[in-house]
Amino acid sequence: MAAVPNPPESPRRAPTIKDVAERAGLGFKTVSRVLNDEPNVRPETRDRVLAAVAELGYRRNSIASSIRRSDQRTSSIGLIVEDLANPFASSLTRVVQDYARERGHLVLVGSSDGDPGQEAELVGEFGTRRVDGMILVPNGPDQSYLEEERRRGTAVVFVDRPGRGIEADTVVSENAAGVAEAVRHLALAGHTRIAYLGDFESIYTSAERLQGFRDAMAAFGGADPRHIRTGLHDPEQAHRAAAELFALDPAPTALIAGNNLITVGAVHALQDLGIRDRTAFVAFDDLELADLLRPALTVVAQDTAALGEAAARHLFERLADPAAPYRRTRVPVRFEVRSSGAIPAPGH
Amino acid sequence: MAAVPNPPESPRRAPTIKDVAERAGLGFKTVSRVLNDEPNVRPETRDRVLAAVAELGYRRNSIASSIRRSDQRTSSIGLIVEDLANPFASSLTRVVQDYARERGHLVLVGSSDGDPGQEAELVGEFGTRRVDGMILVPNGPDQSYLEEERRRGTAVVFVDRPGRGIEADTVVSENAAGVAEAVRHLALAGHTRIAYLGDFESIYTSAERLQGFRDAMAAFGGADPRHIRTGLHDPEQAHRAAAELFALDPAPTALIAGNNLITVGAVHALQDLGIRDRTAFVAFDDLELADLLRPALTVVAQDTAALGEAAARHLFERLADPAAPYRRTRVPVRFEVRSSGAIPAPGH
DNA sequence: CTCCATACTGACAACGTTGTCGACAACGTG
DNA sequence: CACGTTGTCGACAACGTTGTCAGTATGGAG
Numbered sequence A, B: 001m002a003a004v005p006n007p008p009e010s011p012r013r014a015p016t017i018k019d020v021a022e023r024a025g026l027g028f029k030t031v032s033r034v035l036n037d038e039p040n041v042r043p044e045t046r047d048r049v050l051a052a053v054a055e056l057g058y059r060r061n062s063i064a065s066s067i068r069r070s071d072q073r074t075s076s077i078g079l080i081v082e083d084l085a086n087p088f089a090s091s092l093t094r095v096v097q098d099y100a101r102e103r104g105h106l107v108l109v110g111s112s113d114g115d116p117g118q119e120a121e122l123v124g125e126f127g128t129r130r131v132d133g134m135i136l137v138p139n140g141p142d143q144s145y146l147e148e149e150r151r152r153g154t155a156v157v158f159v160d161r162p163g164r165g166i167e168a169d170t171v172v173s174e175n176a177a178g179v180a181e182a183v184r185h186l187a188l189a190g191h192t193r194i195a196y197l198g199d200f201e202s203i204y205t206s207a208e209r210l211q212g213f214r215d216a217m218a219a220f221g222g223a224d225p226r227h228i229r230t231g232l233h234d235p236e237q238a239h240r241a242a243a244e245l246f247a248l249d250p251a252p253t254a255l256i257a258g259n260n261l262i263t264v265g266a267v268h269a270l271q272d273l274g275i276r277d278r279t280a281f282v283a284f285d286d287l288e289l290a291d292l293l294r295p296a297l298t299v300v301a302q303d304t305a306a307l308g309e310a311a312a313r314h315l316f317e318r319l320a321d322p323a324a325p326y327r328r329t330r331v332p333v334r335f336e337v338r339s340s341g342a343i344p345a346p347g348h
Numbered sequence C: 001c002t003c004c005a006t007a008c009t010g011a012c013a014a015c016g017t018t019g020t021c022g023a024c025a026a027c028g029t030g
Numbered sequence D: 001c002a003c004g005t006t007g008t009c010g011a012c013a014a015c016g017t018t019g020t021c022a023g024t025a026t027g028g029a030g
Helices: A017-024 A028-035 A043-056 A062-068 A087-102 A116-128 A146-151 A175-188 A204-218 A235-245 A260-273 A304-320 B017-024 B028-035 B043-056 B062-068 B087-102 B116-128 B146-151 B175-188 B204-218 B235-245 B260-273 B304-320
Strands: A002-004 A076-081 A106-111 A133-136 A155-159 A169-173 A194-197 A254-257 A280-284 A298-301 A326-331 A334-336 B002-004 B076-081 B106-111 B133-136 B155-159 B169-173 B194-197 B254-257 B280-284 B298-301 B326-331 B334-336
Touching: A017 A028, A017 A043, A028 A043, A062 B062, A076 A087, A076 A116, A087 A106, A087 A304, A087 B087, A087 B106, A106 A116, A106 B087, A116 A133, A116 A146, A133 A304, A146 A155, A155 A304, A169 A175, A169 A204, A169 A304, A175 A194, A175 A204, A175 A254, A175 A280, A175 A298, A175 A334, A194 A204, A194 A235, A235 A254, A235 A260, A254 A260, A260 A280, A304 A326, B017 B028, B017 B043, B028 B043, B076 B087, B076 B116, B087 B106, B087 B304, B106 B116, B116 B133, B116 B146, B133 B304, B146 B155, B155 B304, B169 B175, B169 B204, B169 B304, B175 B194, B175 B204, B175 B254, B175 B280, B175 B298, B175 B334, B194 B204, B194 B235, B235 B254, B235 B260, B254 B260, B260 B280, B304 B326
Parallel strands: A076 A106, A076 A133, A133 A155, A155 A169, A169 A326, A194 A254, A254 A280, A280 A298, B076 B106, B076 B133, B133 B155, B155 B169, B169 B326, B194 B254, B254 B280, B280 B298
Antiparallel strands: A002 B326, A106 B106, A298 A334, A326 B002, B298 B334
């Protein structure tokens, strides 16, 4: 830590349109007209204004602007995810921000940590800032409080999971189909004793993925109930659950992990047990180095870019037409075949 | 994609303090006093106001509030990173957002994509919204345009790299020391032909890391110039450069990758060449599955949490005391020993 | 030349809030 | 009782902008 002795220059008041008007020798309303590209300004007058703007380094105060504007729009939107540091969330953030910026909007972000209280608090903060709309990954049993926001004219879009107790534009992944494809892939390699590790069933995506697993397994005689473990919310729990699964008799010969945190725990468990090379494995959610693991991880990859873009698109379309019927979009997943899913069942 | 026929309820004007005042039968200034916890309000009056607030579902308009406030503060800050989807950036975002929120501030985010033009554009947008301060990972040869922002009273903090052409609070990692430690670690396993893959030398972190490499290698007779490759900006370029390195005679026996994108390309190259198991490797930047690779990746891990927190702390301290001397904080890296760095040199 | 339409410009209100100030009541002190 | 002090409250200006409207110059038609 080093200290540099320079104190900053004295801060001065930012110039306003009135300063610009005075400098240009015009009424301040004329300046406003130029800045908003309104018609009926002489080109010469316009140039004088722009020159004064440049000389003073004037920059519009869009805070003041949006309080006066008739539509009360702030050209900003809010995005609430569970954890900004999570790759799924950050990829979403990136896409949403790009989409918004192309349309002149900025994005406020926040992590809910899966806590409905924090979610509601963030929604409140965003509302206070009068965002034009919000995109959220909803948490908890009830998002009906968002009706209040909508009545104020704020657009609301859910992504990854539908909100509860409220109808709204929603974008989700094809969770069940993705897991079903994983099951069929494993079955092709001769597996019938396929185990599944999932998060809390109360989470929409977890429930959908589990349902996809059960349904697909039905075609192969159904899943062994002991081979299904849910309620795993971090890598450590997944690690333990996986270890327990392989202590069973008969033990599963293949494993599906319901999300990326579970994948991390499960692969660690297989590693500890020394059965990484002979246990077939498919993970939900892609991971940065998945193709460099040995065996390379076969995954059900979510199309986070499409998810984020669809959510942003829904938001802006909602802003354009508040009366349109709500839409629910399902985004296909991509089944990424590498090698871990092709490990054959013993004797196959 | 499914459509639900519900049209939304008619949007109505959000209630203002005047609506609250009328409902409570009080002057609107009294309502303002209650909302801002100003003294000299009778408890009974206060209750009446709060009741009216609750009945109307009033929520302060902090947009209007901040235009009138004497300090002109908006309780929002801006964060500009290269790519919001990058794990380094998203981890930073998470920490900065948490820190800001604890202090009642919201965070606007943006990706510069390493382009000075986009960076300046985002700075402009943030300025228009009158953010209280900005944290940025600077790009390009000159950030002196930020002086203008500061003159307006906006605090500026650089993170990951110092800004150029301007003095400001800055937080960076101990890049050189981290790479030097990697070199010593490899040397301990008997390596002297250690190669280095880096990004553009014009990027501050790349230059620092390369310098750390050269300096540390000097203790072991210096690096072979042919074993240093820079200007690698994506995994593909790194892949090719690594392949070329190992076609040399004498080929290097160990490799250091200067950032996470280079790591991905380099490991792929080692994989293709079939020399992953016998080439010592240390990566700068940790990766999610690094410990599950075989061999597990030894890395120089940046403390993104400390980096982000220090940046946020600097920003808020700057807001509290604009005249304090600028500070430059260096955050230590963590050398994470796994196995890839311990692969011995041939005949050692 | 007169008249009217149109282009251009500025004075002023308004947005929802906070800051300033003064009015008024209650109270204590001499 | 007179007076100052303190607590409580509201009227009004102000923030920087956009919306409304009216005023003035200009040009073309008659």
